Amino acid sequence: MNSSGLQNRIIFIALAPVLVFGLVFTAWYTYQDLSQQNQAFSGRTQTAVQRLADGLAMPLQEGDTELVQALLRRALGERDARSVRLFDPFGSEWLHSGPTMVGPAYPHAIQDTTRLTLYESGETYRYLIPIYPPSDLQLRMSTSPPSGWLEVEFDYANTQVAHYRTILINSLMLVLGMLAVAGLAVWLSREISQPVRNMIETVDAIREGNLDARVDLKASGELHDLEVGINSMAETLKEAYEDMQNSVEQATQDLRETLETIEIQNIELDMARREAQQANQVKTEFLANMSHEIRTPLNGIIGFARLLDKSNLTRKQEDYVATILSSSQGLLTIINDVLDFCKIEAGKLMLDNRSTNLRETIEDVLVMLAPASQAKNLEVVSLYYSDVPEQLITDPLRLKQVLTNLVNNAIKFTPEGSIVVRTMIEQAQGNKVMVRISVTDTGIGLSKAEQKALFHAFSQADSSTAREFGGTGLGLVISKRLVEQMGGDIGLESVKNEGSTFWFNVKAEIAPAIQQPPKRTDLQGHTMAVVEPREMSRLALRHQAENWGIHCLEQQDLDELLSHLQDPEAERVDLALIDVAGFADDEQLYRKILKIERELNCPTLVLASTHEDDISYKLLEQGAQHYLSKPVRTQQLYQTLVSMLNPYSGGTSPEDAPLMLGSVRNAIRVLAVDDNAANLKLIVTLLESMGVLVDGVPSGEDAITAIQQTRYDLVFMDIQMPGMDGIEATQRMRRLEPAHQRMPIIALTAHALAEERQSMLDSGMDDYLTKPVDEDQLQRTLFKWTGATLQQDGQSPEAAFAHEETPDTLDIEDLQRLPVVDLVSGLEKASGKLGLARDMFAMLMDTLENDQSQINALYQQGDYKALLEQVHRLHGATHYCGVPRIQQTARHTESLLKQGHYAVLEDALFLLNEEITEVVRWHEENDRDQAFDQAVKVYAYQVQQKSGKKVTTG
Known part of the structure; x- marks a missing residue:
């Protein structure tokens, strides 16, 4: 930094406000003084004129000319008086004393003047005042004519001189003040700039190679610290330079020696490279450990909050637990966003491509976000085009992550209206397809400037967005990187206050034909009446039904449906689908639906949002047979429609019947290993609630001891534990287990890095669950690796398994x-x-x-x-x-x-x-x-x- 520039800045900072305020206050005070001087001049002259006029009233009435002249001459003795004239009652000049008056003639006749009047020129003040008889002096006005008129002229020069004197004095005071402040500013700037100049000179000397240059320690405060820092830096540079010189000399000497020395140097370089790689590995492990340390307590909080929510709670306690779950899930989402962003930046994010039902994946997202959308009464619809294969090879977790972010944003920024998720094929070549998924809302929309701010880390369209809606600003960035890693692209189309369409496409392979869902033909040839007030929902239902071979009749309301069913010549209707959204919750609704189902013998399926449970309960109380909550899953809707047309088949064959959690087969015994007491208690509690025999141990050593004493059907193993970690414990278990009796070992981990899964599998583990763990994950894992707990719905308990526990009896x-x-x-x-x-x-x-x-x-x-x-x-x-x-x-x-x-x-x-x-x-x-x-x-x-x-x- 230039010291002179710093000095000038200090002087400017000191003088600028003083100059501005000095000018303002000097102008104000000068204006006040000049105004007071003008007022004093005007008041003094008016008083003198009035007094002279009153004094001339009696002599004029008595005709004493000598006295009048004497009074006029004496009037010239008044301060600043210049000339006096007296007019007779006819307005003609009678007497005059002093020089000729300055200024233009009067604009009107003198006889028209009835009161004291001022005529101002640039040099003088002229006053014209009527002189009334003495009897009228108290009134100042009379019906009788004036005895004459008096004109007195005062010189304004002395007052102007006083004005100039005032301006000069105030200006001098301003200049003196500015000089004083300038002197003080110069002194202060020198006190600051001189040490800075010394430091600059020292730095320049060091830069030119004089490593012995030092700054004299004369300043105080922060400048003193800076001087000390520069000297320390110079000392360090000198030491480094000396070390470098020694190193150069040593290197020169080494180069003159044998080739063995060069090989030693190469070895040292290789060691340095390994240290750098090790340092990078430490960073990676730190990220994994951070993920574990944060998610481990969250796992306990979320898990036990879910268990608490299932207990017998009061309404207030349920609200508290719901708040805990919501806050924990929000925190987990933020942590996942930050960790995913870190993984993407480090290039550690790996895709897990597997056979995935795309339709069910989309429906999972809509069902998960249904409470939020239904709380705002939004219409959320999925339009899955018929040419899109259902089973694709892709990463379902990351696909859900991207779609969840887009749909959740649409819900947050859409106060009313609809959200439509469209799935279509953009490009197809052989068994490879480019699938395009778009999310269209009727929300607040984005301007062109706001759209540019999207897809950037930690940024949102508006700074007020985070305060109103929350979020880290990472969701769209992560979604963009994930989509690009899946071989696609992401973008948006938006109009302010009209809505937005966010879209993304991903590359995927079509799963083999054997993995594709079978063609559903049980509903072909049937006719279904659809009563759906919302246009997009009606379109989605009709589109899906027509794919199953159902002919749809769209009805506007229940009355139109009743009229159609009661008309003997109308087209036959095999079943009716009624969405009660938008209908009044009254007895008419119940009676009409029951009349359609009972009197008109038309099987009826009622659809209602989850927040319309009161309607569903009342319908079921009245005897309605079929009800589904929105959003409806495709498989669930199909099975329900089949069961309505053929109530004895249940919609599926025994082989294809949906599986539900029942009694544990053969008393499944599970070992849970976790060093965190809360997480261990949670996993034990969840498993026991399913009827599983479970033992919990807090360490790898105890787990080894436990499997030597008891045979377990499955082990849930925590990865990060003090002493013997989960990987080492797994490897020792594999060495101890008998041949041909492999025991499934499932990792419980909060690690966020992709390579963790492969290292777990390489160590001998069979699968892994990511914390926080819930009941659904445990159920699926138990069924996958033990085949336990699942029996077909409707199957008798006696026929389920030979060793099934007998049901509880009641006398x-x-x-x-x-x-x-x-x-x-x-x-x-x-x-x-x-x-x-x-x-x-x-x-x-x-x-x-x-x-x-x-x-x-x-x-x-x-x-x-x-x-x-x-x-x-x-x-x-x-x-x-x-x-x-x-x-x-x-x-x-x-x-x-x-x-x-x-x-x-x-x-x-x-x-x-x-x-x-x-x-x-x-x-x-x-x-x-x-x-x-x-x-x-x-x-x-x-x-x-x-x-x-x-x-x-x-």
Whole structure:
């Protein structure tokens, strides 16, 4: 930096504000002084003129000319008075004293002047004032004519001189102030610039080769630190230079020696290269360790939050758990984005291409994001063109990642309207295709400038986007890199306030014909009426149905459908599909649907969003037979339509029936290994909830000991553990296991690098699960490697497996001996607290009928997982309310659901419905407060008999 430039800047910074403020304040004060001087001059002269006019009133009336002249001459003695004239009553000049007056003539006759009037020229002030008789002096105006007019002229020169003097003094003060500030600024700038100049000179000397140059330590503060730093740098450079000189001399000497010395140097260079590679490997391991250390606690948080969500919680507790899950998933998404970005930048991201059902992959994304879209009442539709093969060779995880990002962005930035996901073939050559997937929304859109900001790391279209919608700004960048790695491209088309279309295409191979889904022909030749108010959803449903060979009749509303069905000449309709979105939730809707199904004998499938569960429950309560939640999966819709047309076949053959989690075959035993106590407890809890026999150990050494003592069907192995890690433990297990009895070992890892999977497989592991782990992953892994836990829906428990656990039994006679309501038992559970017992019983009764409706609805839908959660909650609620019959039947039903005995579930639910009805009837027929008062007395008596003391309940 040029020191003179620094000095000039300091002086400018010091003088600029002083000059600006000095000019402003000097101008203001000068203006005030000049104004005051003008006001003083005007007031003084007006007073003198008025006083002279009053003094001339009496002499004029008496005709005393000498006195008048004397007064006029004396008036010239007033300060700045120049000339005086007196006019007679006719406006003619009568007397004059002093020089001729300056200035133009009057613009009107003198007789028109009735009050004091000022006539100002550039040099003088002239005042003209009428002189009234003495009797009118108090009024200043009179109906009688004036006795004459007085004109007095004052010289303005002295006032102008005073103005100049004021301006000169203020200007001098400004200049003196500026000089003082300038002097101070120059002094300060020298104090700063001189040390800087010294440092510059020293640096220049060092640059020219004078390594002995040093800065004199004269400054203070930060400049002193800079001087010390320069001296230290010079010292370091000198030492480095000396070291370099020594090295050069040593190298010269070595070159003069033998070839052996050169070989030694080559070895040293090779060692340096290996150290650099090792340093790069350390960075890679750090990334993997960071992934593990962050995801490991997150795995415990998310896993136990999911388990807690399935327990018997209050509404507020459910909200808290939902918040924990949402926040954890958000944090996990951010971590995944950052780690994926790091992997992409490091070139470590590898694709896992496998046979993938593209249609199901897209549907998985839409189902996962359904709560967010339905919360905003958005229409989300998937249009899968008929020429697109369903089974392709691609990376499903990365494909989901890209599509999830695009659809999630569309949901976030679309306040109302629709989102359409279109899948089509862009190019085909042999068994290789270029698939194009586009996401079109009706959201806020993007301007041209905002579009340019996309696809850049850590950037969004608008800086307010992150505050309003959240996000790291990495999603589209990662999506772009992933798509490019999959051999495609990504782009967008958008119009501000009209919507956007984000698209991407990827290269893929068509899977072999044997892996393609079979052609569905069970619905060919049938006619289906479609009542769908939303255009894009109606198009998607019709398109899919026509692919199955169904002829579709589109109806505008239920009344039009009823008219068509009641018309004997109209085209025959085999079944109806009705989307209740947009219809009012009233009895008319239920009656019309039931009339279509029962009176007109037209099987009806009702579609509703997940947030319209109240409608679905009421429909099922009224007797509707078929209901699906949106978004509907293609396979699910097909099986439902087939089962509606042929209710006895279930839509599939026994061989193709969907598999559901039931009882564990042959008492599957699993070993879980994890050094993190929370994660170990989570995996053990999840497996036990499925009926798996599981042992948990915290280290690789304990795992080796465990497999030597017990034979396990499968091992879940954590990778990163102190002491013996998961890879070493796996290798030792493989050496210990008998020949031809390979035990599946599944890695549990939070590692984010692609090469981790290959190293795990090379070490002897069979598969891996990425944390956080959920129940669905565990179920699929158990079925894949053990063939356990899965039996066909509807298959009898006896025929499932020879060693299957027998279902829990319920003695009907013992159940009938129990009271319908036992409030004394409820008081015992509440420790004698009457208020608590009342509240618990009231809470149960408030939700009992609604719980009953939901249980029945979930059973008719076949959603056994949700049904288990609902029955579990009811079972937990009955423990503290004194309803022993419901408690026993709920426990029995829950046990059947956990063991997978779905074939005998209907009888258990029949008993549960009966007991719920009995409790509701008891509540309607009895006075609850009176019953509690009686129960308090009985409870107090029982406690008194046991303890011999008087008991008070509260």
